[in-house]
Amino acid sequence: MNAITLRDLDGLGVERLKGVGDKKRASLAAVDITTLLDLVTTYPRRWVDRTNEARIADLVPGEEALVLVTVRSVSKRPTRNRRSMVNVNVGDGSGRIDLVFFNQPWRERQLQPGLQVALFGKVDVYRGGLQMSNPIVDLIGDRTGKIVPIYPQSEKAQINTWEMAGWVEETLRRCAERGIADPVPAGVRRRHGLIDRAGALTGIHLPEDMKQKERARYRLAFDELLRVQLVLVVRKRAMERESLGIVHTVDGELVERFYGSLPFPLTAAQTRVIGEIGVDLRSAHPMHRLLQGDVGSGKTVVAVATMLAAVQGGHQAALMAPTEVLAEQHAASVREMLAGVSVPDPGNLFGDRPLRVELLTNRVTGTERKDVLAGLADGSVDIAIGTHALIQDAVGFGSLGVVVVDEQHRFGVEQRAALRDKTADGAVPDTLVMTATPIPRTAAMTVYGDLDVSVLDEMPPGRTPIVTMWANGPLMETAVWNDIRAEVAAGRQAYVVCPLIGESEKLEVASAEETHERLAGDELAGLRLGLLHGRLTPAEKEATMARFRDGELDVLVATTVIEVGVDVPNATVMAILDADRFGIAQLHQLRGRVGRGGHASTCWLVTQQQEDPAAGNPRVEALVATTDGFELAEVDLDLRGEGTLMSTAQKGRSDLKLASLRRDRALVEIAREAAFEIVDADPHLAAHPDLADELDLMFSDRDEAFLTKG
Ligand code: ADP
Ligand code: MG
Numbered sequence: 001m002n003a004i005t006l007r008d009l010d011g012l013g014v015e016r017l018k019g020v021g022d023k024k025r026a027s028l029a030a031v032d033i034t035t036l037l038d039l040v041t042t043y044p045r046r047w048v049d050r051t052n053e054a055r056i057a058d059l060v061p062g063e064e065a066l067v068l069v070t071v072r073s074v075s076k077r078p079t080r081n082r083r084s085m086v087n088v089n090v091g092d093g094s095g096r097i098d099l100v101f102f103n104q105p106w107r108e109r110q111l112q113p114g115l116q117v118a119l120f121g122k123v124d125v126y127r128g129g130l131q132m133s134n135p136i137v138d139l140i141g142d143r144t145g146k147i148v149p150i151y152p153q154s155e156k157a158q159i160n161t162w163e164m165a166g167w168v169e170e171t172l173r174r175c176a177e178r179g180i181a182d183p184v185p186a187g188v189r190r191r192h193g194l195i196d197r198a199g200a201l202t203g204i205h206l207p208e209d210m211k212q213k214e215r216a217r218y219r220l221a222f223d224e225l226l227r228v229q230l231v232l233v234v235r236k237r238a239m240e241r242e243s244l245g246i247v248h249t250v251d252g253e254l255v256e257r258f259y260g261s262l263p264f265p266l267t268a269a270q271t272r273v274i275g276e277i278g279v280d281l282r283s284a285h286p287m288h289r290l291l292q293g294d295v296g297s298g299k300t301v302v303a304v305a306t307m308l309a310a311v312q313g314g315h316q317a318a319l320m321a322p323t324e325v326l327a328e329q330h331a332a333s334v335r336e337m338l339a340g341v342s343v344p345d346p347g348n349l350f351g352d353r354p355l356r357v358e359l360l361t362n363r364v365t366g367t368e369r370k371d372v373l374a375g376l377a378d379g380s381v382d383i384a385i386g387t388h389a390l391i392q393d394a395v396g397f398g399s400l401g402v403v404v405v406d407e408q409h410r411f412g413v414e415q416r417a418a419l420r421d422k423t424a425d426g427a428v429p430d431t432l433v434m435t436a437t438p439i440p441r442t443a444a445m446t447v448y449g450d451l452d453v454s455v456l457d458e459m460p461p462g463r464t465p466i467v468t469m470w471a472n473g474p475l476m477e478t479a480v481w482n483d484i485r486a487e488v489a490a491g492r493q494a495y496v497v498c499p500l501i502g503e504s505e506k507l508e509v510a511s512a513e514e515t516h517e518r519l520a521g522d523e524l525a526g527l528r529l530g531l532l533h534g535r536l537t538p539a540e541k542e543a544t545m546a547r548f549r550d551g552e553l554d555v556l557v558a559t560t561v562i563e564v565g566v567d568v569p570n571a572t573v574m575a576i577l578d579a580d581r582f583g584i585a586q587l588h589q590l591r592g593r594v595g596r597g598g599h600a601s602t603c604w605l606v607t608q609q610q611e612d613p614a615a616g617n618p619r620v621e622a623l624v625a626t627t628d629g630f631e632l633a634e635v636d637l638d639l640r641g642e643g644t645l646m647s648t649a650q651k652g653r654s655d656l657k658l659a660s661l662r663r664d665r666a667l668v669e670i671a672r673e674a675a676f677e678i679v680d681a682d683p684h685l686a687a688h689p690d691l692a693d694e695l696d697l698m699f700s701d702r703d704e705a706f707l708t709k710g
Helices: 006-010 022-030 036-040 161-176 186-191 197-205 210-242 253-261 268-282 299-312 324-337 366-378 413-420 441-447 474-489 505-521 538-549 584-591 618-625 629-640 665-681 689-698 701-709
Strands: 046-049 064-078 084-092 095-102 116-126 129-133 136-139 147-150 288-293 316-320 342-344 352-354 357-360 383-386 400-406 430-435 452-456 466-472 493-497 529-532 555-558 571-576 601-607
Touching: 006 036, 006 689, 036 161, 046 064, 046 210, 064 095, 095 116, 136 161, 147 161, 161 197, 186 665, 197 210, 210 441, 210 665, 210 689, 253 299, 253 342, 268 288, 268 299, 268 430, 268 452, 288 299, 299 316, 299 324, 299 342, 299 400, 299 430, 316 324, 324 357, 324 383, 324 538, 357 366, 441 452, 441 665, 466 474, 466 618, 474 493, 474 571, 474 601, 505 529, 505 555, 529 538, 571 584, 584 618, 584 629, 601 618, 618 629
Parallel strands: 095 129, 288 430, 288 452, 316 383, 316 400, 357 383, 400 430, 466 601, 493 555, 493 571, 529 555, 571 601
Antiparallel strands: 046 147, 064 084, 064 116, 084 095, 116 129, 116 136, 342 352
């Protein structure tokens, strides 16, 4: 008989287990456990190590301890301030101790006399006796063994941890005869010191000691990461294999002219990244590269150099931005950057022709739109800059050679694919995805695992470091307005960023108008204030920006529309109101609008007075502590967890249950390496049917379709 696979386990319902009747089956279904696969991949959330367990007689006041006890008696009474207090008396063979729970009235029902529980908490002396208040309680039932697994319990679904443990144990025992299949090649396991899957499942659910549990977790976390990486690597290799790319010339005359026209030399990082991109552009396989670079690191230059490589070979380039405002800003800055650059053209009497850069958004309409569309189709538009409008059906390119996607706020894989498909001659354009939101390396490997990654890790010279300060409450806020007045008096300018209001642009605009009015009448009275938000027409926005740029406005009160692309070196102060409503990445992005010139700059993060100063404000404090985007990205990952990073493609069954992009950084790299090793030797996983089948089982239909297509 063949060893049991995850597919087999998935085919067996939980009702096959002893003690799972209709009622328990319904309870399990309520927590999404219907098959034995669901059951064995529901891992304990904690393990109580009874070898560390203390006896009540040995407890020391002031110290934390773990004790295993039996509930003796329970009582509940209200306290004077109408809250509840539950008193519990527990004991082991050596003595007794009182527990007190505040505001947890349900403990009275939970802690029935006779129940075995593990308690973890600090021991205090109270009225001459020992007491634990609000300890961590794990119900362990009558489980024996040195390590007791504690499963996620659901009061509502009426399933407790020892029932879970019993069912898992029974499942594993019944698998033992046939054994559990291990689809990961033995060579890979050996090289990376991974135990086999059967041992890992036993080790995580029924460990003999904590070391065994750790080895088991390592192996099972590896499996989760390997599956994700296999999907990504198979996709990456298939894309490389199956698509015909364009062989670009990277060091031609046009690109040289562009470098020559820049008022500054490239930074070492720009030179290195342009080199990495150049290798891709020259190859016959289409590029799929992610360019990560902090705000202000000079990504635009890299993007333009990349697009010009296509143009000088007679192809077109497209730059796609997530919003119309951003597309407009990109168009303005690219046009400015290329103002003096013309295209060498042997067919032209003068040897040169002008470079044609066009904007295409939904705001470009009528004959103007017709012109642009015609120019895209006949190839006379060299560089097209736009939004999603660029990938609409009606838009066709003569010969699209390079696509740059500014993924400020994440374009989906589908959108990238749609743009790649917009090509007349069958060749797939080279794609560069830019992001200003730095992503930790291992997270990038997972979220963008089908892309190669380049990093601009150096800032252009001539910037002064930004000092960031937290204005906690109204008293500190006064200092902010004083600072802005002082800077304006010294000839500098300031931004005031208005509070973020949910998802509603309308509310946000209202709040910006209100803030503008308040500041103009009060805190910043007498200064020249401008207002910028998303509901203004492009002409109005441009007029306001121009006045600010030209120094006709002292202070720009704005919504997050200034997040990207605004570049006024004379602006040296920024105040972000209700800063704690923004995410780390967005605060960092906003802050990048100051510190762009030679003057010292300040960013004030204004919050309401924090009630409990000791509670801190981790996001605001992180911004105060560093201006390094990658460091902030790591903090962000720590604070938010990886859930927020994963795209829908990695959600569902394949969710990382044990692995953490944060804690398991090294393991992500190992899994990726192993995935390359496996796929490069066996691109269609033909020699690894169990592995292929497992991916099929664990991933969504869309991923499945992709895998089987290859
Ligand atoms: P990003 O898009 O990465 O935020 P930009 O491309 O907008 O950054 O560049 C930020 C600023 O730095 C721009 O004003 C740009 O002209 C300038 N810049 C870019 N590269 C260099 C360089 N090598 N030396 C000096 N300044 C540069
Ligand atoms: Mg830019």
